[in-house]
Amino acid sequence: MTLSRPLLSLLLLTLSAAVVPVAQATCTRIYSGVQVLDGNSAQLPFGRVNLTSTYLQPVGTPLGSVVVSPASAPGLNSETVLWECDLSDANDIYEVFATNGDDRVGGYWEIGNGAGTTVNDGLPGYYATWFPYVGVKLTHLNSGRVFTRYWQQSKITQYDTVGNKIQIKAKHLSMIQADLARVSSRPPNSGSGSNYCWDNAATSGSGVYTYNCTQPNGYVVFRGGGIYSDPIGSDANTAIAFWGQYNGIALGMRSASSISYTATCVARNVTPVVSFMPITASELNQGITRSNFTINLECSNDARSGTATNQTALGIQVAYNAYAQAQSLGLLTSGGGVSYLVSNGYGTDPSVATGVGISLNNASNGTAMNFLGWSNTGTGATGGWYPVLAGASTTGSNLSGYTSYSQTITATLGTLPGKRATPGKVDATAYVLVKVQ
Known part of the structure; x- marks a missing residue:
């Protein structure tokens, strides 16, 4: 008998390793x-x-x-x-x-x-x-x-x-x-x-x-x-x-x-973009620039305009990031409102103008207006709330029992209190709110 050479050989391999403790994060x-x-x-x-x-x-x-x-x-x-x-x-x-x-x-x-x-x-x-x-x-x-x-x-x-x-x-x-x-x-x-x-x-x-x-x-x-x-x-x-x-x-x-479930008003439309004429920083440090925008409202004829309980008020709320900047800049009122709206990216984007902000007035009666903040605790003018129909004009009726109105607001671009304007862009965001108080 002839023994054939094995086609497969098996080698014994010994493996060794040291196991070390692993630090456990806690x-x-x-x-x-x-x-x-x-x-x-x-x-x-x-x-x-x-x-x-x-x-x-x-x-x-x-x-x-x-x-x-x-x-x-x-x-x-x-x-x-x-x-x-x-x-x-x-x-x-x-x-x-x-x-x-x-x-x-x-x-x-x-x-x-x-x-x-x-x-x-x-x-x-x-x-x-x-x-x-x-x-x-x-x-x-x-x-x-x-x-x-x-x-x-x-x-x-x-x-x-x-x-x-x-x-x-x-x-x-x-x-x-x-x-x-x-x-x-x-x-x-x-x-x-x-x-x-x-x-x-x-x-x-x-x-x-x-x-x-x-x-x-x-x-x-x-x-x-x-x-x-x-x-x-x-x-x-x-x-x-x-x-x-x-x-x-x-x-x-x-x-x-x-x-x-109280009769109230709503904002139907608002001027989508409010544009200011270009102005140099030095000119802005010596003056201001203004632009108007319009809010179209519709109200139940049973709604009551005002800032007291069960009355309807209007407010213009700054974007949340602008609210956070207003806090750091000392621009909050005693009632939680905001005196000036600053640009998106203020203080973080080097292309944004600093030392400048936007303030508001009711164009019809000249009343200075604060912006709404985000504390949701303010009432009345110091909180940024104003009678919804103060200074508004009637524009007609679309449905029996309801009346449409137009409200004009003046936005003013100027230097912030105690600041000087630096060149850059201003691109700010705000929201129109109408709410029963």
Whole structure:
């Protein structure tokens, strides 16, 4: 017998390695965490929300807008340390956010986009609230992402360093913008994971009805360094482990909002662009330049113009970034209004003129006007509110029971108090608001 040479040879290979300990990054919750509970949410202070006829306020009409910080939750301030982490965690810490996805009026029904209804209003991101026919949209401003029922994340890039630790304070979390809009439907009474508050606020009446439901509208949660959030992309209808871990801050309309059904006015149109003639910095330091713009209004004949309770007022609100600049420049009034509107990019964009701002006057009666800020606490002229028909002229009627008006405002470009103008562009943004007080 002949033995053939093996076609396959097998070699024994010995592998060896040293296993060394790996440093474990660690984050620790420092604050109590009770701000995740219903009654301890950071409030969304819309104040009074007024619904009137669908003729004046068709579906999609904006009903309010606020910007809040999670630091406004009870027991917190901007310097409150929320979480502390190792330096090695710095590139792996996140805000995680979603609506209150299990509750009927907290964030389960995306009512503006047709969820739970037979009508799609074409308002994605607007979720049902305890106020009937009112939807709320939450936006995480650092990332620009709109809250949904499905958990999203945004990297935390701002924090304080203390020794070999980093501290995430309440001021390091993103500001949250909340917007209200009229929707065509109320959410169904069944189908959601929770219906804690039952039904809705009153749908009519002469009173002012407070938002008595304590269910939050959204949550901001932390993830990183051994502190785990619910999985990104999971549905907050069922993914709610964060709540039992006291890991996060709730945001809600409780107590800080009310609804009424009072006859009022609306702004139909406004001059879209207000242009000023080109002017040199030296000329502006010696004078001012003016331009007018027009606001077209329509009112129920039962509406009352004024700034007292149940009267309708007009205000012109600065863009939020301009409000933040106004705070730093000392341009806020005692009532929370803003005396001058500064350009978009003021102080950060080198091409923007500095030392200059825009002020307002009612063109018909000469009254100096403040802008509205974003504190949502101001009333009357110091807060930026003026009788809606002060100085307005009648332009006719489109429908029985309603009257149209025209309001002319003078915008003045000038130097800010105590400043000198520097050359550059001015490109500012403001919004016309009409609201029952």
